[in-house]
Amino acid sequence: MTNAAVHMEGQLHAPAHGAVATGAVHASGQQHPIKLYLVVWGWLFVLSTCSYLVDYFGLHGYLRWSLILLFMMLKAGLIVAVFMHMAWERLALAYAILLPPIAVLVFVSIMVLESEYTHFLRVLFFATPS
Amino acid sequence: MAETVLTNPGHSTARLEGWRGIAADWASDQRAFKNVSWGKAMMWIFLLSDTFIFSCFLLSYMTARMSTTVPWPNPSEVFALNIAGNHIPLILIAIMTFVLISSSGTMAMAVNFGYRRDRVRTAALMLATAAFGATFVGMQAFEWTKLIMEGVRPWGNPWGAPQFGASFFMITGFHGTHVTIGVIFLIAIARKVLRGDFDVERRGFFTSRKGYYEIVEIMGLYWHFVDLVWVFIFAFFYLW
Numbered sequence: 001m002t003n004a005a006v007h008m009e010g011q012l013h014a015p016a017h018g019a020v021a022t023g024a025v026h027a028s029g030q031q032h033p034i035k036l037y038l039v040v041w042g043w044l045f046v047l048s049t050c051s052y053l054v055d056y057f058g059l060h061g062y063l064r065w066s067l068i069l070l071f072m073m074l075k076a077g078l079i080v081a082v083f084m085h086m087a088w089e090r091l092a093l094a095y096a097i098l099l100p101p102i103a104v105l106v107f108v109s110i111m112v113l114e115s116e117y118t119h120f121l122r123v124l125f126f127a128t129p130s
Numbered sequence: 131m132a133e134t135v136l137t138n139p140g141h142s143t144a145r146l147e148g149w150r151g152i153a154a155d156w157a158s159d160q161r162a163f164k165n166v167s168w169g170k171a172m173m174w175i176f177l178l179s180d181t182f183i184f185s186c187f188l189l190s191y192m193t194a195r196m197s198t199t200v201p202w203p204n205p206s207e208v209f210a211l212n213i214a215g216n217h218i219p220l221i222l223i224a225i226m227t228f229v230l231i232s233s234s235g236t237m238a239m240a241v242n243f244g245y246r247r248d249r250v251r252t253a254a255l256m257l258a259t260a261a262f263g264a265t266f267v268g269m270q271a272f273e274w275t276k277l278i279m280e281g282v283r284p285w286g287n288p289w290g291a292p293q294f295g296a297s298f299f300m301i302t303g304f305h306g307t308h309v310t311i312g313v314i315f316l317i318a319i320a321r322k323v324l325r326g327d328f329d330v331e332r333r334g335f336f337t338s339r340k341g342y343y344e345i346v347e348i349m350g351l352y353w354h355f356v357d358l359v360w361v362f363i364f365a366f367f368y369l370w
């Protein structure tokens with residue numbers, strides 16, 4: 001395989017959008033239509049506005065928390081998948097990067113238990129007796 | 131196989147997809163990340179480690195907030211501003227969020243024009259990104275000044291749980307530092323793009339290596355990550 005062949009293959013990258021790649025530009029690496037970025041950009045604005053409105057309208061309780069998490073995950077997903085091009089990377093890289101943060105969720109659950117225990121002890125021993 | 135091109139290797143003709151692809155890539159000789167250059171792979175791995183750093187900050191904030199018996203200050207009120215006589219909750223943070231998202235959009239397009247070898251547009255969009263980033267840091271400096279004037283310290287504040295200040299300065303301080311480093315990084319790469327370093331394959335001052343337009347994408351990964359972290363800080367610290 002020669003260098004030229006490797007570079008030819010580079011142009012064929014991005015299976016989802018390979019069809020719309022213009023022939024005029026000698027593209028290599030991640031090459032996607034500008035329109036895709038503009039659409040994602042617009043969605044990020046919409047989702048940010050939504051999460052701000054959650055606070056503006058003063059929603060409370062589980063509705064507030066679930067909406068915050070929903071908009072957060074959607075925004076994070078769009079940024080990682082499209083802006084950071086993870087959607088077009090090979091799975092070997094995607095899983096190597098995206099799976100380890102799940103360990104953080106284990107850490108979160110440990111610390112939730114721990115802080116509830118600390119809170120319980122503080123209420124038991126330090127709260128002003130009624 | 132004459133010479134391995136490490137900068138922009140494409141797909142091999144017969145490369146497996148799906149789970150078999152993962153197993154084949156990881157079990158293969160020399161490199162697990164087949165069509166990704168070492169620079170991009172290392173940036174991803176650095177970002178993964180940075181993810182853990184910010185996760186630990188947010189986790190310690192969560193632990194402090196969950197375990198305290200003192201009420202947590204209401205961020206909606208703390209970060210409210212009076213604009214033209216109207217009291218608008220959290221407005222400064224909302225504007226900062228929009229500024230950072232705008233910078234992510236210009237960065238994504240800079241990467242696109244970089245791969246089209248459009249020097250001027252790439253550099254202009256990167257400088258626009260840097261300007262948005264600098265605006266963000268400026269607003270953060272304003273926010274810090276306002277809170278410090280109101281009496282917020284790492285060990286206490288007028289409204290409630292004393293850990294509020296420590297969490298706030300630690301989390302936003304680290305994020306602001308990341309943005310600042312990103313702005314410097316952006317300006318440095320934009321200068322190289324504008325000078326045409328990646329067209330003539332001029333060698334770098336420190337590394338003596340040839341540069342390629344891929345560095346714009348690697349730079350972009352860092353910048354989008356900074357935006358990504360802000361998404362989580364916005365959700366957990368300001369909105370929760």
